[in-house]
Amino acid sequence: MMVSYYSKLISTKLKMIIKMKFTYAFALVLFIQISFGQKNTPELKGIDNNIELLMERYRAVGAAVAIVKDDKVVYSKGFGYRDLQNQQPVTSNTIFPIGSTTKAFTGTLLGILESKGQVSLKDKPNLYIPQFQFYNEKMDNLITIDDLLSHRSGIGNQGTSEVFFPKKDKLEVVQRLKYLKPEAEIKNSFEYSNMGYTLAGTIVEQITNKSWDSVIKENLFEPLEMVDSYTTLQEMQESNNYAMPYGLYKGNIEKVKFEEFNSISPAGAIKSTVNDLSNWMLTWLNNGVFNEKQVIPQNYIREATRLQNINEDSYEKDAFLFGEGYGWRLRSAYGYYRVDHGGNTFGFSSSLVMFPFEKIGIVVLTNQDNSELPYMIIDNITRKLFKLDSYPIEYPVVVKDIFRPDMDEKGLNNDKLPTHDLNAFCGTYEAKGYGKIKVISEEDALFVILPTFKFKLEHLNYNSFFFKATDQFKEVFNPQFTIQFLNNIQGEVSQLKMYSQKEPVEFHKKT
Template identity: 35%
Template sequence: MKQILILLFTTTFIFSATSQSKEKKPDFAKRLSGIEKELNQVLVDQKVAGYSVAVVYKDKIIYSKGFGYRDLENKKPVTPNTLFAIGSSTKAFTSAILGQLEKEEKLKLKDLATSHLPQLSFKYDYLNTGITIRDMMCHRTGFSRFDYSWYFFNTSNRDSLISRVKYMEPTVKLREKWQYNNWMFLAQGMIAEKITEKTWEQNIQERFFTPLKMTHSNTDIFATQKDADASLPYTLDSKMSIKKMDYYNINGMGPAGSINSCANDMGNWVATWIMGGKFNESEIIPSSYVKDASSSQMVVRGGQPTDHSDIQFTNYGLGWFLESYRGHFLVEHGGNINGFSANVAFYPSDSIGIVVLTNQNGSEVPEIVRNFISDKLFALSPIPWNADAKKAKDEMMAEVKKLESKADTTSLQVKNTQPSHPLKDYAGYYSNDAYGNFTVVYENDTLKTFLAGEKMWMSHYHYDIFNLESVKKEDEEDESKFLLNFASASNGKIDRVSLDLDEPEKTTEFLRSTPKVELSNDDLTKYVGDYDLEGNTIKVYIKGKVLMVLVPGQPDYETASIGNDTFELTIAKGYSVKFTMDNGKSIAVVFQQPNGNFTAKRK
């Protein structure tokens, strides 16, 4: 009897497997038939200028189409080849380079990050000797976002950017909690640059764009702007009207999000993942890495249901989010950057991929459209994703209007106050090691600065607090508050400004200083010599490329030029020396100190 049961079980298994192998491919064309009506309604309900869609089955794009306009004013339509910025959907590309390098035996994902990138340094030794490449790929380094550091204070110099990390404070222990962090993807791109001796941009082009025939894609926003089929960036203003905005040049932080692509090109990228890393039968991404990257590495959100009982957990792989969508395993990643939003997704077990790219800032459209199409492809009972999002948005706007009507009584602004100093006293150079620096200038009775690639002016809010506002007229209706709180030193002079940036319930301080001026040794030579200060000999000499000052009985002081023949003592804040010049040579040096000025004449 026992043998018969075993035989029966075996026979049933074979029959089941045979039945599955003969299962016909679903009629996706029929399931997608007529979806344009609903997809066009998304344009209206979500107030979006345009978007594009690509649907992939195995290695083929089975549907691609553009909706709305890439240029709303001139009514230029979106096509499947229209370029959009894909933002953080770039991350899977960056990590995949390292997956390739692991197969090439150039690195291992378990390697310490600092062992491959000397420029990367953390504040604490346990992080320098603990954080691996894999940790960076799945957001478990212990660092929160610190996004304002690169967004407000961007630079194309990646070495300069990555040097800020050593001044950033982790918020939790290593591997304790999933926390999204763009900086660690910058580091991954730089590791690839160091190993390959090619830029991240070159690696993306040669390793992915070319072999995957992504002929429209690029990593340069300036190239996108010149493309005849590129979309303009848009946002919604406070009255929910579509408004054009400026492109944002990510440049230095490129590995975290600077790819610009189109639905058709991204369809090829998704097809490669569906096919286990192969495109046109050639392996582009190692199959072992594809499995690793689309496997759970870190829990983002546990298995408790959301508003929908059949949409549950969210985990993170390597450059991908992993989710349960109505009984189907979903691998996806969104992307947002000024004027653009994206979602790139595939269902590995179903061999289906969906790409949605839109020209709306911070938009829900990619997820709305992805979920709508998923329900159609899987023949699921429809969820009114678009209608639900519209209802939520309408309710939010009603609440905003209600709050606006109470604004006069609830505003934190104290009326009829004045700054403690004349406006020109707030002008200066402000810096923070973890963020960068910015300059406040006094111009035409107004304080101005330059942040996030944009010129801004500072309107007085109350006391010594000013609000940042765009100088562009079209942004005048933007009532958002980004406040700068200036403070004075004990001598009464403005010496710092605080901003509420990335860290919750903690302000970030920028100290006022004078920007350093680089001088050659020939420039420094005119200051070298012996100076007499009340019978004491002060020696000024050059050490390496630095001007040094030796006062008898004190350590040698290193200085930094701040222009106008003036040098700060680098280890003594508030102390400086200013040289008096005659015919290109110093004749005296004045020690400027909090307790007074002291002059030493050249011997």
């Protein structure tokens, strides 16, 4: 659940990591499966070759691409492998986790409920969630549901609470917000917020008295005939055509673990196919109508794709329009109005783009972690469809390496030793809105135990350490945050600060 323009974010033990030296001279036997071919779209001539070349440069394992235009699917194909080890090809029906592209689905549920008179997007969250409070009275008085959908609330991601202290119960997690400081100006900022969408999904559950998952299925997956779309890993893994997650590390392709979304599922948990997402795009491009039925309210379509929040950007010719709708990013691109959202989750990168007035939609799903490949493919397709000049230089290769622990062991910094014996730092520390951290001593070293992780505390200087990942850590994100122990007026260790977000989180020693 990780921000640049295209978003990002951070548990079970994965049995093995597969290192594979991927020789594209051999493996760009990239099996290409064609579900829909090009349907009389001459502008797309050569697109298969372009995609293959980009995949080769990115050392990508697999991808699926679909294009809709003028109320029909004109292109839908799979490239490469959904399972590299077993050489299983990607098809246009291969299921990929789509990460934050999920957000538009959660917003749409609230739009549907609003059309039925069950909620207003101008309502405050505490109308629907029992005994709910934000961090302060200003937030309680000002924040409305539409602020959550446009990242305008100021809540921020609250990644420390979500990632290091996960819970499955959404209602329990959003009640933490009374203890969590806002990360930006209330109602007057852009601060990307998975927690905001968790709160939005919780409101859906409270109104309907059903799970977010079931409301998504009943109101969107079923009427849009998204037959291969799911909200849980278990459902996806019960199918026979889903992609495995991969990342790059020092030039090698490695298999990674799937991300567990727990309570933040409304922000990023959907798994889908390019064929199913074609139906989603066709509906948005047809004012919410699918198969002659109004599935998404037309008024919500228009509100969700209007500028609701301005996102700061560099001052350039397209800067007059760059911001957020409801679950969508909006901007001027190539001289056209574009609506889009990307999605990153462990081992997968995706992007979905629509040009509403040209009735064009493009979706690219890949099983490569933290990769700009989907955006390069979309740029190439867009230039072809709009008959624009090719990208003036060779497309850049932008793939961030997955995190892997450094196994080198270091002792104490003898020039700046801790102020106390190591045992004095041991104990249980707690912060409301987060949870408990236990610090223990093992074999003359300190370790920290969180609900789902155990890290060694590697010494930096004096009473500062950092979370040192061990070989048991299988996540793709870097967890090595600094912590600092503080003394009370008696000189006893009484507190630790965790520098894992904009402001350090303070944990107080209990035992």
